[in-house]
Amino acid sequence: MTTNPAPVQGIATREPGEAKPRSTVKLTRAEKRAIAVKGKISSPWASGIAIIIAILWTIPTFGLFVTSFRTSQDIREDGWWNVLARPTFTLDNYQEVLFGGSTNFIEYFINTVVITIPAVVIPISIALLAAYAFAWIDFRGREILFVAVFALQIVPIQITMIPLLTQYVSWGLAGSFWTVWLSHSIFALPLAIFLLHNFMKDIPPSLVEAARVDGAGHVKIFFQVLLPLLVPAIAAFAVFQFLWVWNDLLVALVFGSAQNVAPLTVRLGELAGNRGETWHLLSSGAFIAMIVPVIVFLLLQRFFVRGLLAGSVKG
Amino acid sequence: MDVFANAGAWIGYYWEIISGWLLEASGPGQKLLLMALAVVLFVVVMGGILLAVDKPKRIPNWLVATGFVGPALLFVAFGLVYPALRTMYTSLFARNSDDFIGLDNYIRAFSENEFQIVLRNTAMWVILVPLVATLFGLIYAVLVDRTRFEKIAKTLMFLPMSISLVGASIIWRFMYEYRAVLLDADGNPRNNQTGLINQVLVWIGLEPQQFLINSPWNNLFLIAVMIWIQAGFAMTILSAAIKAIPDDIVEAARLDGLKGMQMFRYITVPSIRPALVVVLTTIAMTTLKVFDIVRTMTNGNFGTSVVANEFYDQSFRLGDAGLGAALAVILFVLVIPLVVYNVRQMRLAEEIR
Structure with missing residues (x-):
């Protein structure tokens, strides 16, 4: 074949x-x-x-x-x-669901934004560095560590949740944005490292060698030679991770369901549970939660498909 | 001494205020500020690490490597490896996490009536969603391939992939909406159905149904939502695979007189077999871990719970840490063969190329 x-x-x-x-x-x-x-x-x-x-x-x-x-x-x-x-x-439904005292979706919308942006930026940065090392720095145990990270993709996030939550509580961090950011970053890392590593491996070694001969250190090579070439890969993962975090319910429920932190998905789920018949609020609320991912999706569909293909194991 | 004690008190005082704010920022402005701060803080820390490993001329390689890989390894060790092991350990204990009970939690999860329904439902989900979603995706991909409306047609089916499962559940709850029929004196209905599916039933002369309540059929209606979402994924990948079938093969088959269905049966399907396997296993894995739909539509009531939902309920609502942990481990064990098969198929396909 x-x-x-x-x-x-x-x-x-x-x-x-x-x-x-x-x-x-x-x-x-x-x-x-x-x-x-x-x-x-x-x-x-x-x-x-x-x-x-x-x-x-x-x-x-x-x-x-x-x-x-x-x-x-x-x-x-x-x-x-x-x-x-x-x-x-x-437009009354939108008015009410966004600003009405009992729903107040605008606040949850901001929570979602505040959760999502660091939860995309942080894992990408950490993964870029790690992927660089796995691809271009020779050190002992490299292969085995990379395979280990790769294998971690199969860990369902459910299995990590109780111990993580216990840990956060004992640190006094539970119920803040920090734990949500940290959790999303952790869950994103194995996939991000794997994906970015594959891209890095595809860059011709001669480019890196040439820079090395010119006396460039790892940091310089990373920023000046590799980073510009990696933009499509980063975009693919960023779009995937953005949609994942924006649409996530489980992580938000477990680590950030306090009203101050809860994102749109949590609030929407609550509304559906408590007031299942208030369709004028549920419908407009649902579309407020959907509008951003749909726009991102329509604009960056190409990147999303690639991130999705690579990221199908995540979760 | 006094000076130091004083300074310590002041630092402690300000730290209280700052940390309080860091943990409990409220109001849009403060939250956005906190977000910016977190990103900046993160960039500073990472930059510091990079500078530290780059500055000295003769720095050993392993130190550089540690600077690059260290943060990532720290994150996954703390957040994935340790908790996974810890959960496996917890699953051997009773709900209070003190009394060792061996495999009792697992035995419960496989033998009690309540959980057998959960397992049955999970099996239904994992079998039906991949098969039906892939079928729809495949048919649609073949039908719209190389037509004038291909792009828009594909976007329509793919769009549900981009929205949250909570949003999708609300969309479908509205489709399934049921109103008890109230009759007036003449025996005519006084009220209208507001859910489209029940209205269609009324139009063709049938009784409206409580789709989400009547067990076991309600499971099928929840599964339909996941199919609705995943078909777009299947369609996109299969469409790309269909486009990659070499034209000479298609041309040769056509010269041999293959048409329509035969072409589909003997050329298209065998050519995209690896892609089909990947799509099926991928959707199965996703489905296994999804609980958003069940939670939003029925909250696991009326005999609709699945393992992922039961895990959440036991762990965080009913406070049975041991049983919750056991369910998470079961989920893990169920995913493994799917992942292994999936990865091997991908490797295989890569080698062929």
């Missing part, structure tokens, strides 16, 4: 175009079009099925989205598909 499955691309982490091209045969535009015309399964049945699946996958989100702009009375009255019968739209 000479197939070239995508996950391998992701794991081997090669920039398309930078190293080997995917297929050795470059097709001209006309040839491609010819294949496209012939290659399509172009029966009306096929397009019908595709459209049905697309609708199935979109309707649920669309329905809640429409609902979030209806008045709370309309929402209780009938389903969102009747919206065209009485097209009254309002």
Whole structure:
């Protein structure tokens, strides 16, 4: 078999175009079009099925989205598909869920931001350094340490939680942002190191050697030679980690469920548990929690896919 | 002496204030400031380490390596290795963590009725989600491949991957929303269904259902949410694999007269087999560890709990540290074969290339 499955691309982490091209045969535009015309399964049945699946996958989100702009009375009255019968739209739900005293989502939104940014920056920096050492510094026990870190990817985060929490409590740190940052950083490290190490290994050794001959130390090589080349890899991991942390519920529940620290996901889950029928708040609240990841995703989809492929083991 | 004691008191006094603020920043401004401070502090510490190992000319290699690798190793040793071992140890103790009870927690987790339902549900999740999500993803990837709407069509299915599981659960709870039918004097319903699925049932003349309450079927409706999310993942990876099938193979098959379904059966599926395996195992691993959906939609009630949810409940709500630990270890043990298989398949695929 000479197939070239995508996950391998992701794991081997090669920039398309930078190293080997995917297929050795470059097709001209006309040839491609010819294949496209012939290659399509172009029966009306096929397009019908595709459209049905697309609708199935979109309707649920669309329905809640429409609902979030209806008045709370309309929402209780009938389903969102009747919206065209009485097209009254309002932003009151968003107003209430963001600033209303009982929900106050704006505060939780800020908590999510405060949690997410360091939880992305810190593990990336630590992992970059470690990955550099694993790739370019010769020291004893290097191989075995790297394999150990790699293997740690399979540890489910659940198994670490009780001892970690006990430790945080005994340090008097429990319930602060610090423990949430620390926990997210720890959980991200094995994957980040593995991923960035793979990228670093792909950089031609001659580049590093040349810099070394010029008398550059490790720090200089790291910042001036390698870092610029690693931007795509860092972006891939950053987008993955950003979405992971922003959307996380478990870590936040265990380490940061105090009101002062709790992120949107925790608050939203609470709201769904206690007041399952207040759909005008739940719908608008859900979209407030979703808007940032959706924008990040739409803008940086390419990086996200690569991070995802490599990061599928995490959690 | 007095001076020192005084200075100590002052330092202690200010430290109280500062540490209090560090741990309990409140209000948006303070929190954002704290965040900036944390990042700056972190950068300073890392920079300091780097400078320290770079400054002297004749510094031994191992010291440099320690400076680069040390922080990472410290983090994972403290946060992953030690806690994992500790949890395995705790799982041998009763709920108060004092009385050694051997494997009793594990025996409980496998024999008590309540937990057998949990195990059954987990098995349902781990089997159904990967299979159905991959099936949908594969069909969709093949159908939209090389069509005019490919990009937008793929984005539509992939979008649920980017939102939180809590958000996805709320979206679907709204789909499943149930209203008891109230009849007026003439026997006509007085109220409308607000959940789309129940409305569809009403439209085609059936009774509305309590999708999240009627066990064991409610499990299927929770599983549907995970399928809805993971299908996009499967679709993206399989689509890339399909595009990587060499054109000459496709062309040769076409010359042999293969069409439509045959092409799919004899060319597409065998060519992307490694990708299929990776997708299936990856989704299975993710599914095994997910508890957000169960927690948000039913809170584990009505016979819908899974191991990951039960772990959370036992550890943090019911305070049975021993049983919670045992459940975490079970989760770990269940993941291992999947990971090993997954990694080996990836290696294999890499070698082929």
